[in-house]
Amino acid sequence: MSGENSLPTPAAQGNVSFVLKKVHETVFEDRPLAPLRPGEVRVNVRQTGLCGSDCHYREHGRIGDFVLTAPMVLGHESAGVITEVGPGVENRAVGDRVALEPGVPCLSCPLCLRGDYNHCVKLVFAATPPYDGTLATYYTLNAAFAHKIPDHMSMEAASLMEPLSVGVHAAVSRGQVRAMQNVLVMGAGPIGLMIGAVARAFGARRVVLCDLVDEKLQFAESFCATSTFKPSAPQPGESDADCAARNARALVAQVGGDVAQNDGFDLVLDATGAQSCILLAAWAARCRGRIVLVGMGRADVLVSVTRVIVRELEVTGSFRYGSGDYDISIALTAAGQIDVTRLVTHRYLFADAEKAFDAVTRGRGDDGRTCIKVQICQGAAPGL
Incomplete structure (x- = not known):
């Protein structure tokens, strides 16, 4: 099983979260955990890739109509291990290794029911105001959007299922x-x-x-x-x-x-x-x-x-991803048809998240190399 981080990583403490307070101001906060609602799972986040949108919020505080008006946890390209399942969850279990699909829709409107849930007007998308993202010890979401990954898939590869699913949606679903x-x-x-x-x-x-x-x-x-x-x-x-x-x-x-x-x-x-x-x-x-x-x-x-x-x-x-895109992404990666980890040029510990964001913003790491994909490695929760 390839369950370890891509860098040796200290164990997690509490629910430490990387929070954007306002433009150019980020802090680490230990945030309380809310009880799980029916259908939800709690995931110990282990790997997170940085996206340009994360850095754009940090630099400008907004993307289009989505405006930062209150502190927000950053990050949305993540993978981890389930530590708790909520009422009614039968197809996920503690210890499952999962790739997180960070946009959870209402699951009941006409758009959702016909499979176009990426257009749901009630979509809760990680690190898009006003919703918190995944750069924390724990992240909670509907179990259906915590996609189980094969034992041989690394956490780093699993976190890259998010951008790969964008590619699948664009090339396959729309193209x-x-x-x-x-x-x-x-x-x-x-x-x-x-x-x-x-x-x-x-x-x-x-x-x-x-x-x-x-x-x-x-x-x-x-x-x-x-x-x-x-x-x-x-x-x-x-x-x-x-x-x-x-x-x-x-x-x-x-x-x-x-x-x-x-x-x-x-x-x-x-x-x-x-x-x-x-x-x-x-x-x-x-x-x-x-x-x-x-x-x-x-x-x-x-x-x-x-x-x-x-x-x-x-x-x-082509907007984000939709029904079946994560399944295709995981299958392509698991079969060795796409080696997504080759895109990773720089890796940082969670404690150095600020440096990771700086590297993406300027387009180069401290080593002078061009950044393609930057990863943040987060610690294992107690008992994992």
Whole structure:
């Protein structure tokens, strides 16, 4: 069994939690434990990956309409061990090793009942105001969202089921990726890499990763990409749209083969939210190709509407994850089809959470290396 942390970690004390009090101010607090409600389990959190949204709240106190108005525990990419089960829980037990799906819906509205629970208006999502996150000794959630993992899966890998499920939802649920397709992914950060890895696992013929950072592109080629592309900056007097069209032509010519014959990719997924990438996506997709928008940038960006209409492109969004996505992620990882832990570039103890957040915010660790995925290792609860 691979139950240990990725770093030797002192045993947990109390319910110590990493709390964002206000912008740029975080503290450790020992918080009381509430009694479990029917259907809930309590989990000793052992590994937590840091996401850009965690750091964004720390730096700015808000993401869109979600605004920090009271102290909030950070973190939402976690795995751990169940220490207590509430009334009515029959399919989970103390000692179960689980990956946490950090968005629990109401389970009774029309959206939930038809399987679209990621759109539930009553969704309780960890570390999204006003709800506390998972960077604490214990986290409580509905048992159905504590996904059991195989004995051979490490806690670090299990914590990465959250971003991998984002990739599964984008590539499979929304992108409808199929074998032998040509896929372009904009952005070689953690989500873009996960999307690319899922596309490869589902049999894509080509998976091209696009980014501006050479170090990320080099890693992408070793992880999931059949090739990479680095767009060039706008030329003097060149519009964003014209720059996108020029880069798309260069990309299609560079890849060649049936991408060039079809004048574009079957499936393009944007994991950046950047206007330049969304424009490039429209110019890089083949006629009647599909574009999936995953990354969140500015609320409003320029889109090549004429290009979408004339090429009959399908454009859709992808938000978090939904029914079955965690199951697919765990299966892909357990079978060795995706080695998610290769994304981890930096690891910190829970006591050094501040340093971990600093590394993600600046994009580099103290060692000077580019951060891809940063992990925080939390201690075992008494008796585990």
